Amino acid sequence: MNRVMKVSIVIPLRVDSKERLDNLNFVLFLLLEQTSVEIDILEADVKQHFHSLRGYGRVRYRFVEDSDPIFHRTRYLNQLLFAARHPVVGVWDTDVIISPVQLQAAVEQIRLGSVMCFPYDGRFIFLDKEQSLAVRQDSSVLQKLDSSSSMRPSVGGAFLVNREKYLAAGGENERFYGWGPEDAERVKRMEILELPVSRVEGPLFHLHHPRGVNSGVDCGERDKQNLQALIDTCRMTREELLKKTGFSG
Template sequence: MTTIMKDTPSISVLMPVRNAETFLKEAVDSILGQTFTDFEFIIIDDASTDRSPEIIRSYTDSRIKFIQNKSNQGNHISRNIGLEKACGKYIAAMDTDDRALPERLLTQYHYMEQHPDVLACGCLFYVNSTIISKPLNDRDIRIALLHDNCFLHPSLFIRTEVMQAIGGYDKEYRYSADYDLVCRISLLGKITNLPDVLMEYRMHKEQISQKHTDMQKHYADRIRNNYREEIMKRMPPVSIVIPLRIESTEREANLHCVLQYLLRSPFVYIDLLEADKERHFFFTHHERIRYRFVHDEEPVFYRTHYLNELLREAQHSIVGIWDADVLIPEAQLIAAVWHVLGGCVLCFPYNGKFRFLEKERSNAIRKDMDELQAGEGYCLLGRPSVGGAFLVNKTKYLEAGGENEGFYGWGPEDAERVKRLEILELPIARTKGLLYHLHHERKPDIGVDNRKKAQHNQKVLLNTCRQSKEELTKALKCHTGIFSYLDNHN
């Protein structure tokens, strides 16, 4: 047992109380029974009308500081009242209907002392004897916060100076102030969940989250949007490259929609290359779009070749390779960028599932992108998709061969790309969420022996699959075989 008594405690445990007599004693006992004893326990009674004040007064432990609100102020305002009285180096949140396991404060205190760059930490917890997992590291947490809160609030352990710097809880978000709190902390620096199970969480019908579900969702939506907007301001610039061959007015309409959608993210810059017998795409000038036309008489669109040109010319170190018909929610794009920044050579900004949108829905979304509803459209069964859109570390991806120009037309290059990086043992990631594909009629290549083309592409794919890491590395360095095209650019 760690027993360190000082004039200024190491930890201030904050627990507001409002008509909590049913579970209150168990919660209080779980804090007073901690193996780490150098703390003050600030209990704020929010004008309870039951036996809660009486239960609290029954304790004689000198570490308890009892504050009573004259009128009902609300959960998070009460926490701020406690914060004003706190003397500890750290703030530990606590709720009256949960139980802290004996090692909670000791484990979190030691972690924060050993990791001065971390601003706050939570932990895993039990619900009805089941361990609830949460994202642990800072990057995964920032990604998760784009969608929802990923912390058990009463498990939070925060540096007091950080709480004071951000002004505590924002009373504007009455029923979701904990989500807002961790978002604001995350914007300041590192935040994590410990892998230790240190709390028992109790679910019951009197919880705020159960009694005020609609209002909580309303506030959470506002917090989520604010967080995403702030994150977007801090994102590094990203080049999205799109090679074009427009066969129909429908595909042109898709492209306009995709461009408009991508440009909603202020960190995105777009490079377009149209290769055809004549120019079909025209657009109003935009400061974040670069366009180039290449005269090309070939019946089959040499997409891999033009992608390599676009990759080499891209302005930024992170490059997205996009089809002209796909939409991906902004949060997934942000998450993919973070994965590449974190060391991945390639990241798919979706979970491998395409959602194909019918013609009528595609028409509606082209007119109003906010018409896109999560999970709509039909999904093809089979293996996870490896096409449509992905982001790469430009330098490392080109060193790994870039796009394989041995392919003629579309299809197998998507599978070969992933297989090659796997053989080279280069990290690949995926984000959560779906990719949405706008409708367009597919037209066969005219004047092309499709059977011969398929056989050729199959040989190119198998040629990569049969190589060892050493053989593939040598081929890349020597620019031989399927990578001989590199000779023209070095």
């Protein structure tokens, strides 16, 4: 069994469906069973929905009362990143599965100098409702699923960072409010700053959940503002970004 040492996995949480909670519990089970990572969860909502802490000895949990129907994920991710206890931090969605071998390889890439590493090669495999149920009942089902194809190489779902350097480079861009193209903005910012980004071989599997207000576009003013945040980063020069973030290498 591959063991991953001195790594924090951070998960911002808004429980908007039973499937979301089922997925989170399953993802936690796999991470704790297959690795030795420590996990930090921050749930922000009008009331607490996540209670399954019994037996999760390596999980730290914090609840923040938040009545905003839009989940400001980037803001809470920054709080998690600042509070993480280890120099290598993985940022995880509640519904994604990565093999422990891929996680270990990604950690090694960070230790070798990458500021950001995706623990998969771009194949983002969406599982339907029936597949997700089967996987939660028996994780070995994943080995039988077709992972040979995907859409364009993904930069979402999960990534690891050198915590100190990523925060120095701006951390999460809190201009992204709710669901938006923040995944693309992170990578573009690293590219402009000429910071190394890497990948490892293997797919990412995404468990099914219903799509609500925090899981898709709304075609309104919020989407326009989020898109503008991406465009503004793309237009910046390295010198402008260095001045904005204060990054010094």
